[in-house]
Amino acid sequence: MQISEYPEHEKKSPRRPLDILRHPTVRSALALAWVESKPGLTGGHEEGGFIVVDGEDKLSVQRWQAGEGNQIRVPEHLGCEADGLPVVATFHTHPNTGPDYLQEPGETDKRGVRDDAELKGSQYVGEFVVAHETVYLITPSGTVRELDGRSELLG
Ligand SMILES: [Zn+2]
Secondary structure: OOOOOOOHHHOOOOOOHHHHHHOHHHHHHHHHHHHHOOOEOOOOOOOEEEEEEOOOOOEEEEEOOOOEOOEOOOOOOHHHEEOOEEEEEEEEEEOEOOOOOOOOOOHHHHHHHHOOOOOOOOOOOOEEEEEOOEEEEEOOOOOEEEEEEHHHHHO
16 A cells, blocks of 8 residues: 655645545545445435645545535635645545436536635645546646546545
8 A cells, every 4th residue: 555644855735636545544535435425326425525634744534414416515614724724625426326427527516616715725736526437636726637547546
């Protein structure tokens, strides 16, 4: 397993999105959120959360309350902080695995990140969208990148 704790001299701000995803704590939290969103053709719901960093440079995940269907409410994050800790990324799942369903982030997703003035912290890299095949990143400016396959990234 690749460990991506940052040695002091390599500290970067902001982190690279893939380094955040490969962090063992983040990786397992996102894998769990995916399972808990009950992926399938019907009956799934979105799960999501904040990925925050503490004073020791440790990453942790604060899950949001479960969403309903293809919606999820983002708790308050004034100044790009959650519980006093800087938010480095957000994430949510797209649990519907059906071929008719839009897997990649849609316009509402992109706008949600781009137009959120409180998601513009200096360490914030964007929102991961965990879908059946692929993990996407919505950057703070609202563009979408495909990062890699979900099973490759989250196991
Ligand atoms: Zn979405």
